[in-house]
Amino acid sequence: MATDVVVPTLGESITEATLGQWLKQPGDPVKADEPIASLETDKVAVEVNAPIAGTLGEQLVAEGDNVEVGALIARIEAGDAAAPKPDAGKAGKAETAVNPAGPGETPALKEDAAAPKAKDDAQALSPAVRRAVIETGVDPASLKGSGKDGRLTKDDVLAAAKGGTPAPAKPAPPAEKAAPATGERHEERVRMTRLRQTIASRLKEAQNTAALLTTFNDVDMTAVMDARGRYKDLFEKKHGIRLGFMGFFVKAVALAARDVPSVNAFIEGDEIVYHDYLDVSVAVSAPNGLVVPVIRNADAMSFAEIEKTIADFGKRAKDGTLKIDEMKGGTFTISNGGVFGSLLSTPIINPPQSAVLGMHRIEERPVVVDGQIVIRPMMYLALSYDHRLVDGREAVTFLVRVKEAIEDPTRLLIDL
Structure with a gap:
């Protein structure tokens, strides 16, 4: 008896996906709850698991096809998931028929x-x-x-x-095959994944809808780097996670958002929605594109909780195991292009959010401190914002508050 395999529920407001890859082929044995196909949604890849143990039968959908939630994509024949062992006598006949090797010959x-x-x-x-x-x-x-x-x-x-x-070493190409002509040019057409299509659509939507503007500042990272160097070993020993820079910036954003609540607000129709909580979307690089999992209630979390959450998101983004619900919502975004070597950028907001903070690489530069030219580890910060909601004065104030908190981390402890 065959059991239907259907597209599972993919999350609120997601009604369609693309069948990215079949992980099992017709005739393959499958175990109950074993992944047999991978679906690409607007946000993440989702695996479809076998409802029963048995043998995969007919595949009703091809790779690259769009499927709706609840759609039938395959059937599984009930039975033992283990591959049947061939009868010795039949196996001998099959070998003779397929490969009639004589005495002393090596059968293939x-x-x-x-x-x-x-x-x-x-x-x-x-x-x-x-x-x-x-x-x-x-x-x-x-x-x-x-x-x-x-x-x-x-x-x-x-x-x-x-x-x-x-x-293993690849076999050498046949001698008779001619080498490609010098200067030969090639093109390759690859269909955009559903995730990449969604990223493109949302970024263009942000440009078409919001009045985007970016303001810049730079921050002296000396105090944060000193604190990190002094306590990183004790921090890792106690909490089991490395102390990074993102924890400081998330805390600084939470502090600054209290003074400038408009950067943590949305425009919905002719209304402004303010939030008394901070859900930070952290831009993370995944194999199929950029994803933004959300740190919920980041303003109420400790440094250790923030760092553990970010590390977990980064690992699961690379493995493709982030859940859809983990990327829903978010009231503010932090994007760290510095890990890839970026010196300066103008990040684009993530609708319906009104602002995004861009971090960049730390670079030693000469700066003037107390009338003296000194070398300090400096980082450029960029705040892109929706000018419909956030005024220039508010944007600059917010960025200055972040700068002050990073250059004097004691502010994070005494709420200044």
């Missing part, structure tokens, strides 16, 4: 039979792992997965690319 049947399985294993990759394989050129068939049920993870691929697990 085992190699022929193993080829489809290796192909299937290579196909059963999550979107994050598949992208890592493409970027590094590592052969996934040569790796042993450390994930659930022996599946490959992105860390497995990256470790192999760094020399942890050497990939």
Whole structure:
């Protein structure tokens, strides 16, 4: 008896997804709750799990097709998920028929039979792992997965690319194949993922709707770097997480937003919605694009809670396991382009939010302090905001409050 596999509920307001990849092929044995397909939504990749153990039957949807919640995409034949063992007598006849090797000859049947399985294993990759394989050129068939049920993870691929697990040498091309002509040019067309389409649409929406403006300032990171250097070992020993810079900036934003509440507000129709809480969207790089998981009630969290939450978001973004609900909402965004080497940028707000703070790389520069030219670790800060709601004076005030809190972290403790 066959059991239907349908598209699961994907979250509030999400009614459609794109079938990104089949993780199992027709005839493959599957276990109950084992992922058999990957769906791409507007925000994250979601795996479809097998409702029962059995054998995957007909696939009713092709990769790249759009599917609605509740749509039938495949069927699973009930039964033992383990592959049936062939009868010894039948196996011998099959070998004779497929590979009639004589005495002393080496049969190639085992190699022929193993080829489809290796192909299937290579196909059963999550979107994050598949992208890592493409970027590094590592052969996934040569790796042993450390994930659930022996599946490959992105860390497995990256470790192999760094020399942890050497990939087998590729066979040399046939001698008769002519080398490509010098100067030959190629083009490749790749369909945009649903996530990338959504990112493009929302960014363009922000430009078309909001009156965007950016104001800049720079901040001396000496005090924060000294505090971090002094306490990072004790902090990690006590809390089990490294002390980073994001905790300081989240705390500084929470402090500044109390003085300038408009940067933490929305425009809805002809009304302004103010929030007495701060939900910070943290821009995180994922294999398929930028995602913004939300730190809920960040204004009430400790440094350790903030750092643990951010570290968890970063790891799961790379693995493609962030949940849709974790990226909903958010009243303010922080984007750290400095981790990629950015010196200066004008970030775009994340609608319906009204402001985004851009952090950049720390660079030693000569500055004047008390009439003396000294070298200090400096960072440029950029605040992009919706000028319909946030006035220039308020934007500058907010950025100055953040600067003051970073340059004198004691303010974060005594609420100044």
